[in-house]
Amino acid sequence: xxxxxxxxxxxxxxxxxxxxxxxxxxxxxxxxxxxxxxxxxxxxxxxxxxxxxxxxxxxxxxxxxxxx
Ligand SMILES: [Zn+2]
Ligand SMILES: [Zn+2]
Numbered sequence: 172x173x174x175x176x177x178x179x180x181x182x183x184x185x186x187x188x189x190x191x192x193x194x195x196x197x198x199x200x201x202x203x204x205x206x207x208x209x210x211x212x213x214x215x216x217x218x219x220x221x222x223x224x225x226x227x228x229x230x231x232x233x234x235x236x237x238x239x
Contacts, residue, residue: 177233179226186231188222191215195222 176184187193196212214220223229 172234173236174232174234177224177227177231180224180231184231186224186227186229188215188218188224190217191222193222195220 177186179189181187181189181192185193188195191197195215195218197215198212215222218225221229224231227233
């Protein structure tokens with residue numbers, strides 16, 4: 172079984188969601204400059220708010236040749 176770096180990550184192999192860059196939230200309609208505060212921004216729909224790349228489930232690598 173082999174693996175290769177996931178190219179769907181924010182940076183290849185880092186396991187972070189490319190949409191929210193691993194933060195798990197997006198600025199959305201908020202006018203606030205900070206998304207660090209809870210309630211600021213919206214949950215990232217791409218990763219469900221966990222900040223993980225959905226292609227590799229945050230592992231940063233993808234198995235290939237395996238059984239799906
Ligand atoms: Zn990935
Ligand atoms: Zn995300």
